[in-house]
Structure formats: structure tokens, C-alpha cells
Amino acid sequence: MHPILKLVAERLALGVLLLFAASALIFGLTEILPGDAAQAILGQSATPESLANLREEMGLNRPAVTRYVEWLGGIVTGDMGVALTNKLPIGEQIARRMSSTLFLAFWAAIISVPLAILLGLIAVRFQNRWPDKLISGITLASISLPEFMIAYILVFFFAVKLFWAPSFASVSPGMPLLDQLHAISLPVAVLTMVVLAHMMRMTRAAILNVMQSAYIETAELKGLTTFKVIYRHAFPNAIAPIVNVVMINLAYLVVGVVVVEVVFAYPGMGQYLVDAVVKRDVPVVLACGVIFAAVYIILNIVADVVSILANPRLRHPK
Amino acid sequence: MTTPLLKVRGLKIGATVYPPGEKPHDIEIVHGVDFDVEAGKVLGLIGESGAGKSTIGLASMAYGRGGVKLTAGSVEVNGRDVLKAPLKDIRKLRGAEVTYVSQSAAASFNPAKQIMEQVIEASVGQGKFSKAKAQARAVELFTKLGLPDPDTIGNRYPHQVSGGQLQRCMTALALCPEPDLVVFDEPTTALDVTTQIDVLKAIKDAIRDTGVAALYITHDLAVVAQVSDHIMVLRHGEKVEYGTTDQIINTPQEEYTKALVSVRSIEHEEKQPTEPVLRVENITARYKGTNFDVLHDVSVDISPGQTLAVVGESGSGKSTLARVITGLLPPTAGKITFAGRTLSPDLPSRSIEDMRELQMIYQMADTAMNPRQTVGTIIGRPLEFYFGLKGAEKQKRIQELLDEIELGQGFQDRYPAELSGGQKQRVCIARALAAKPKLIICDEVTSALDPLVADGILKLLLDLQRIEDVAYLFITHDLATVRAISDSIAVMYQGKVQRYGTKSEVLTPPFDDYTDLLLSSVPEMKLGWLEDVIANRKMESAGN
Numbered sequence: 001m002h003p004i005l006k007l008v009a010e011r012l013a014l015g016v017l018l019l020f021a022a023s024a025l026i027f028g029l030t031e032i033l034p035g036d037a038a039q040a041i042l043g044q045s046a047t048p049e050s051l052a053n054l055r056e057e058m059g060l061n062r063p064a065v066t067r068y069v070e071w072l073g074g075i076v077t078g079d080m081g082v083a084l085t086n087k088l089p090i091g092e093q094i095a096r097r098m099s100s101t102l103f104l105a106f107w108a109a110i111i112s113v114p115l116a117i118l119l120g121l122i123a124v125r126f127q128n129r130w131p132d133k134l135i136s137g138i139t140l141a142s143i144s145l146p147e148f149m150i151a152y153i154l155v156f157f158f159a160v161k162l163f164w165a166p167s168f169a170s171v172s173p174g175m176p177l178l179d180q181l182h183a184i185s186l187p188v189a190v191l192t193m194v195v196l197a198h199m200m201r202m203t204r205a206a207i208l209n210v211m212q213s214a215y216i217e218t219a220e221l222k223g224l225t226t227f228k229v230i231y232r233h234a235f236p237n238a239i240a241p242i243v244n245v246v247m248i249n250l251a252y253l254v255v256g257v258v259v260v261e262v263v264f265a266y267p268g269m270g271q272y273l274v275d276a277v278v279k280r281d282v283p284v285v286l287a288c289g290v291i292f293a294a295v296y297i298i299l300n301i302v303a304d305v306v307s308i309l310a311n312p313r314l315r316h317p318k
Numbered sequence: 319m320t321t322p323l324l325k326v327r328g329l330k331i332g333a334t335v336y337p338p339g340e341k342p343h344d345i346e347i348v349h350g351v352d353f354d355v356e357a358g359k360v361l362g363l364i365g366e367s368g369a370g371k372s373t374i375g376l377a378s379m380a381y382g383r384g385g386v387k388l389t390a391g392s393v394e395v396n397g398r399d400v401l402k403a404p405l406k407d408i409r410k411l412r413g414a415e416v417t418y419v420s421q422s423a424a425a426s427f428n429p430a431k432q433i434m435e436q437v438i439e440a441s442v443g444q445g446k447f448s449k450a451k452a453q454a455r456a457v458e459l460f461t462k463l464g465l466p467d468p469d470t471i472g473n474r475y476p477h478q479v480s481g482g483q484l485q486r487c488m489t490a491l492a493l494c495p496e497p498d499l500v501v502f503d504e505p506t507t508a509l510d511v512t513t514q515i516d517v518l519k520a521i522k523d524a525i526r527d528t529g530v531a532a533l534y535i536t537h538d539l540a541v542v543a544q545v546s547d548h549i550m551v552l553r554h555g556e557k558v559e560y561g562t563t564d565q566i567i568n569t570p571q572e573e574y575t576k577a578l579v580s581v582r583s584i585e586h587e588e589k590q591p592t593e594p595v596l597r598v599e600n601i602t603a604r605y606k607g608t609n610f611d612v613l614h615d616v617s618v619d620i621s622p623g624q625t626l627a628v629v630g631e632s633g634s635g636k637s638t639l640a641r642v643i644t645g646l647l648p649p650t651a652g653k654i655t656f657a658g659r660t661l662s663p664d665l666p667s668r669s670i671e672d673m674r675e676l677q678m679i680y681q682m683a684d685t686a687m688n689p690r691q692t693v694g695t696i697i698g699r700p701l702e703f704y705f706g707l708k709g710a711e712k713q714k715r716i717q718e719l720l721d722e723i724e725l726g727q728g729f730q731d732r733y734p735a736e737l738s739g740g741q742k743q744r745v746c747i748a749r750a751l752a753a754k755p756k757l758i759i760c761d762e763v764t765s766a767l768d769p770l771v772a773d774g775i776l777k778l779l780l781d782l783q784r785i786e787d788v789a790y791l792f793i794t795h796d797l798a799t800v801r802a803i804s805d806s807i808a809v810m811y812q813g814k815v816q817r818y819g820t821k822s823e824v825l826t827p828p829f830d831d832y833t834d835l836l837l838s839s840v841p842e843m844k845l846g847w848l849e850d851v852i853a854n855r856k857m858e859s860a861g862n
Contacts, residue, residue, distance in 0.1 A: 213425065214420060214422060214425035214426045215425065215426050215427055215428040215429075217383070217420070217426070218418070218420065218426045218427070218428075218436075218491075219428070219439075220381070220412070221376075221379055221381060221412050221413060221417070221418045222412060222413035222417075222439055222440035222443065222444075223408075223409040223410060223411065223412035223413035223414060223440060223443070223444055224409070224413075224439075224443060225409065228443075233428050233431075236428075236430040236431070237428070237429065237430050310430075312429055312430050312475045312477065313429070313475075313477050316474075316475050316477075316478060318477070318478055
């Protein structure tokens with residue numbers, strides 16, 4: 001078998017294993033929390049008898065391992081259970097929420113990833129000169145401010161003062177794409193600013209590291225322009241670390257958008273999770289937790305695989 | 319008289335240095351050098367490291383490595399001063415009129431791109447040839463340089479060809495755009511001696527056939543004597559002597575040149591073997607996770623106070639042998655007896671006494687010392703550890719050791735970064751001696767040093783051997799070193815001891831084919847040596 005296939009298969013198997021471990025961890029943690037679903041449904045005024053009855057009815061008295069296996073079996077077959085609060089199937093809810101979140105994350109990624117890499121390349125080209133310092137300054141400032149702060153500043157200027165964009169990102173299914181994009185323009189801008197610095201600085205550092213190599217000197221002595229040297233000779237050798245950071249940030253765009261979704265009242269996964277936590281809707285929390293874990297693991301596997309593919313020694317063995 | 323292709327006048331080169339504990343300041347590393355290279359001629363630049371030879375070579379492409387600045391003078395290529403030319407014009411010159419071959423092709427090829435793409439990049443990028451024409455020319459050059467599968471080797475990635483092959487590819491890269499001048503910067507130094515000779519021949523033929531002019535930079539006078547028409551000897555950024563190759567080799571005028579020509583003047587009388595201090599018997603070893611033996615049935619002895627030289631190419635197993643003896647790699651079979659007792663195969667189960675009596679000195683003195691410790695601390699550590707010395711007693715012993723390695727007062731408080739390469743290696747020797755060992759394993763200890771400095775280290779090691787009666791296992795690929803210091807020799811080839819005996823036995827014919835190849839491949843300071851040797855070979859060199 002080609003060594004690459006073997007490595008990729010190893011990574012995938014490891015990912016599946018990790019996902020099981022994560023699901024067990026999430027389940028275990030919700031078990032530790034004080035109170036359970038029965039308590040949450042009946043509220044403070046519940047009598048011990050009614051609690052016991054409800055627990056019996058919901059099967060909460062059975063051992064945790066049995067319930068975990070049942071729950072896991074459901075998830076593997078695509079059945080995530082029913083929300084406690086509104087009795088709706090969680091799967092459908094999540095499908096809708098997830099598509100909203102992915103829509104937002106997709107546009108934030110489309111803008112931020114190429115922009116971060118381009119800015120990183122420019123920063124290398126003008127290393128320690130004003131464009132580099134300007135790029136570093138702005139991106140560092142934007143990562144240093146809390147997300148909600150950036151969000152409110154943008155809302156203040158672009159929604160309240162200039163009326164360029166709505167302060168609430170309400171998107172409905174029938175809207176034309178352009179209107180949808182207009183609606184989410186501010187949250188996308190906030191997310192872009194939040195993830196930009198990390199990716200841009202890693203691009204800069206990884207390429208600068210490669211720029212010390214002897215083959216960069218060879219390229220310069222071929223009479224190539226500095227920018228050609230950077231993107232033809234340095235960038236291909238810096239892909240692996242860059243991809244890793246890009247993937248971590250993409251995962252953040254899906255998993256870490258809670259604050260932004262709340263600020264802009266955007267109906268995504270973040271909001272859904274926050275609501276569920278507030279209402280002690282344990283099955284929903286569990287489902288969201290597993291999905292977030294899966295997103296992280298999948299994106300990291302992608303990063304690993306891309307790093308492997310980017311290595312010519314693995315791609316073309318002797 | 320025609321205008322020379324390259325005309326350098328009053329060239330001064332400076333750099334900013336950042337010494338530890340001082341403010342950064344500018345220094346001058348080349349102090350006004352003049353020379354010409356005529357079209358189609360080869361000028362050899364020779365000198366020790368720090369002489370400024372690479373810096374001068376790169377100056378012909380208006381390139382300063384790192385923080386190097388070309389501060390004064392003129393460098394005219396085809397009648398145009400490249401130091402005054404704008405960057406746009408310099409880029410047109412680089413990779414078209416003047417090209418460069420570096421010491422380490424392995425590092426100078428981009429690992430992520432195929433060889434062909436890199437070989438033709440300059441020709442196509444500079445608009446000299448179309449892609450198809452450049453590729454055809456590259457294949458032609460691959461053939462001329464004796465590369466295997468010239469039609470397809472360009473499709474490989476750099477890691478898929480050997481070091482010697484890659485060095486030829488680098489030469490093809492430099493010759494592809496039909497330049498007027500090629501700067502060869504130590505192109506064969508990193509290669510094994512048997513590989514070097516083939517690459518050297520390939521380069522020489524390529525220079526002759528294409529009629530290109532060349533600057534050939536090296537520290538090895540014997541090598542440059544084979545390829546150049548003229549030689550310029552450099553020292554500390556100044557010209558020492560300039561002349562035809564014949565003049566420099568046969569009738570050098572300056573003292574420094576004479577020293578370079580007659581380097582390795584050490585006379586060492588061979589001692590006869592006695593009851594051995596170290597006996598290696600039938601050692602076979604392999605690395606974990608591999609399925610082949612790196613050492614096969616190796617047996618050698620070392621007598622007390624004598625030197626066994628282990629010689630061979632890279633990959634022949636000489637350093638692995640050292641790892642087995644020190645216990646870093648337990649062998650799969652065989653036995654090691656040291657000072658009358660059987661050594662346990664792995665390091666953790668050896669006694670402190672075993673460790674004390676068996677010390678090591680490494681090739682890279684730089685990486686073998688903690689840069690944050692002073693010389694005194696570095697040498698004092700084994701004194702504390704093995705003998706429990708403290709305070710004034712320890713200080714006295716440190717000073718004695720420093721005197722032994724010919725470094726005087728004031729070195730105790732210095733950091734490794736404040737020492738020259740030779741001084742660093744001396745400190746490593748003192749550290750090994752501090753343990754009062756019976757045997758020191760010296761792994762390529764002079765390979766990273768300039769010839770004259772290496773000579774000093776070898777003399778020191780021999781003196782210390784006389785005084786301390788310590789035995790050396792001397793691992794090297796350099797046969798001149800072997801001749802200079804050994805009492806007995808083991809020639810290793812592909813993990814086996816090919817030839818073993820006292821120095822005179824091993825170096826006296828008749829030779830086996832491999833030993834013959836190895837011995838005949840050592841460059842000699844003689845015009846026409848290269849052609850003679852290639853013509854008289856019995857065996858092709860492996861792995862190039």
C-alpha cells in the first residue's frame with residue numbers, strides 16, 4: 001500500500017477513536033452536573049414522588065453506562081433524541097441551526113483565509129518595514145479586543161450611524177443571496193477580524209522560517225523577484241504549519257461563534273447551545289457537544305492529511 | 319588586450335556583527351581585492367574559512383549573504399559595474415550571465431519541487447530559452463554530467479537522488495542558461511572522497527566543453543589544482559598570492575601559501591600492537607525498526623596509548639561502531655572487552671568507571687557544548703562528577719587542563735560563542751581528558767576545521783597521547799589524517815571491515831579494490847592527477 005494511504009487511514013481511525021472518547025467525556029460531564037432532566041422539567045417545586053416517577057418514566061434510573069450506550073447508538077444511527085423543552089426532534093433543529101452557522105462560517109472563511117495568507121505574504125515581502133508593522137498592528141489590535149466589543153463598535157458605526165448594514169442578522173430561507181449576505185455582513189466582518197491575526201501571523205512566521213533556507217538563496221540567485229521567491233519557493237514549504245492554523249480557526253468559526261451569534265441575534269448553533277444550557281435541556285447540550293467535537297476533529301484530520309500531502313518525501317517515496 | 323569578463327577592483331565588503339555582550343558594530347571582512355577572470359578561464363579562490371572567498375564569489379552576482387554589504391570598489395561583469403546597477407538589472411544578470419553552484423546541493427534545491435523545474439527556472443524566467451528548449455538543454459547537460467536516466471531524472475524530487483547526483487544537477491542548473499561565468503562554491507566539499515572525484519571530473523569536463531568561465535572556491539588546494547588555470551590565495555579578506563596554478567603549487571612565494579601547500583606535515587611513527595585495551599569481537603548491529611544490519615561481524619583491537627583509525631565513506635558504519643562501543647546502540651551479537659572487563663551492551667547498565675574511562679569527542683564542537691556554560695564549567699563538570707573535586711582544587715585542575723590544550727589564562731570565564739572553531743574543539747578535548755580516560759573516541763573531530771587548524775588539533779592529540787598514554791579510536795573519512803596519526807587502520811565498507819591491520823600493512827599494496835579506490839581518490843597536489851586517477855581505476859565508486 002502507498003505509505004500516504006496508510007498514514008491517512010491511520011489518521012482517520014484515530015479520529016473515530018477520538019470522537020468516541022469525546023462523546024464519553026461529554027456524556028460523563030453532563031452526568032456530573034447537579035440535577036438532571038427530570039429536575040429541569042419539573043422545576044423547583046417538584047415533589048420527590050413526582051421526580052421519582054418521571055425518572056422512572058424517562059429511564060433515568062438505569063445505570064449511566066446503559067444510557068450512554070443507548071444514546072451513542074442513537075447518534076450513530078442519526079437519531080439524536082427529542083428536546084426536553086419543546087419535544088421537537090433534535091436532529092431537525094440542529095440541521096437547520098447548523099446550516100445557518102455554516103453559512104456564516106463559510107463566508108467568514110472565504111474572506112478571512114485568503115486575506116490572512118495574502119497579508120502574511122505581504123508582511124514577509126516588506127519584513128520589518130511599514131506595511132509589515134501596519135498589518136501586524138491592525139490584526140493584533142483586532143484580536144486583542146473582545147469579540148462583543150468589536151461587534152458593538154461595528155454596529156455603532158455601520159448600523160447606527162451610517163445605516164450601511166443591519167444590526168440584527170436575521171436571515172430567512174426565502175431571501176435572495178445578496179440580501180442574506182447584506183444581513184450577515186457585520187457578523188462576518190467581526191469573525192474575520194477575530195481569526196485574521198492568528199492565521200496571518202502564522203503565515204508570516206512559517207514563511208520567514210523557510211526564508212532562511214539555502215534554496216531561497218538559490219532562487220534569489222536565479223534573478224527571481226522577491227515576491228516570486230516567496231510564493232514559488234517559500235510558500236509551498238510552509239503549507240503544513242499554515243494549514244494547521246487555518247483549520248483551527250475554521251473550527252473556531254463553527255464552534256466559537258456563540259458570542260457573535262448572541263450579539264447579532266443570529267439563529268445558529270451557538271444560540272441553540274446557549275438556550276439549551278440555560279434551560280437544562282441535556283439531550284440538546286449533548287448533541288451540540290458531540291457535533292462541535294466532530295467539527296474540531298474532522299478539520300484537524302483535514303489539516304493532518306494536507307500536511308502529509310504537502311510533504312514531497314511522503315508523496316514521492318524513494 | 320581584451321576586456322576581462324569579470325574585473326574586480328578595490329572590492330571591500332563589510333558586515334554588521336552582533337558579539338555577545340557588546341553593541342552591534344560594523345566590521346570589514348574583505349579589504350580591497352583586485353582580480354580578473356578572462357572569458358573561458360577558471361580562477362581558483364582558496365583560503366581558510368573566514369578568508370572571504372564565498373563572500374567575494376557572491377559579490378560577482380552583487381549578492382551579500384545575510385547582513386553582508388558590498389561597501390566599496392567595483393565589480394564589472396562584461397564591462398558593466400554591477401555594484402552600481404539597479405536591482406532590476408542585477409536580477410537580469412543573476413541566473414543568466416552569472417550563475418552559482420553551492421556547497422550543499424541537498425540544501426540548495428527546493429524540496430517541494432521537481433529537479434527539472436528548478437534546473438530550467440532561471441533560463442525560462444530570464445527569457446533565454448523557451449521551456450521546451452531549456453528542457454532539452456537540461457537533458458543534454460544531465461547526460462554530459464554523467465547522471466543516470468538523463469531523460470527522466472528531472473522528474474524526480476531532490477530527496478529521490480543521491481548527494482553526488484544532486485551536486486551534478488546543481489551544476490546542470492548553473493550551466494543551463496548558458497552563462498558567461500559560474501561561481502562554484504566548494505561544490506565537492508560535502509561529498510565522500512570517492513564521489514568527489516567523479517563530480518570533480520564531471521564539472522571539469524562541463525567547464526571545458528561549454529567554454530564557460532568559472533570562479534572555483536574551495537579550501538582544498540589539491541582540488542582546485544585540478545580544475546583552475548589561475549589561483550588566488552586569500553587570507554583574512556586580503557589577497558596573499560596570485561599566480562598560475564603551476565606557480566602556486568610548485569613554486570609558492572608567500573609563507574602562508576607554502577604552509578597551505580605543505581599541510582599535513584605531521585610525522586608519526588607507528589607503534590606495534592600490544593595487549594589491547596579495547597577488544598571488539600564479532601559485533602553485528604542494526605537500528606530499531608529496520609530490517610538490515612548496519613554492522614556485520616566487526617572485530618578490531620586497540621592497544622593502550624595507540625590510535626586506531628576507522629576510515630570509510632558516509633554510511634559505511636563507522637559512527638555506528640562508535641555508538642555500539644559507547645553503549646548507545648546495543649549490538650545484536652558480539653562482545654566488547656574494555657580494560658580487561660566485558661562491557662555490558664547498553665549504557666544504563668555500565669558502571670561510572672566504564673563511562674569515565676571511555677570518553678568521546680564529536681565533529682561539531684559547537685553543538686557538543688552548552689552555549690550558556692563557561693569553559694570553566696564545561697571542563698569542571700567531569701572533575702566534579704568523576705572525582706568529586708571542588709573549589710580551589712577544581713580550579714587548579716581546570717587551569718592545568720587548559721594549559722595542556724594550549725589555551726592560557728582567561729579562557730575559564732569565556733562562553734563557547736567567544737571561541738574560534740579550533741579553540742572550541744580544544745575545550746572538548748580538555749573535557750574528555752578531565753575524566754582521565756583510557757580511550758577517547760574521536761568522531762570526525764577535524765572534519766569541520768580548516769586544514770591548518772585541523773593540523774594543530776592533530777598535533778595536540780598526538781602530544782596528549784604521549785603524555786597521558788590515552789588510546790584513540792579515530793573515526794574519519796580523511797585519509798591524510800589517517801596517515802598522519804594512526805598506528806593501526808580499519809577500512810570500513812558497507813558495514814564490514816574491509817581491511818584491517820597496522821598502518822604500514824594497510825597502506826602497503828597489494829590492495830583490495832575498495833581500499834585502492836579510496837586511497838587513489840584522495841586529491842593530490844599535482845597537475846593532471848585527476849585524469850590519471852580516473853584512467854587507472856579498478857572499480858566504480860558506489861552511490862554517486
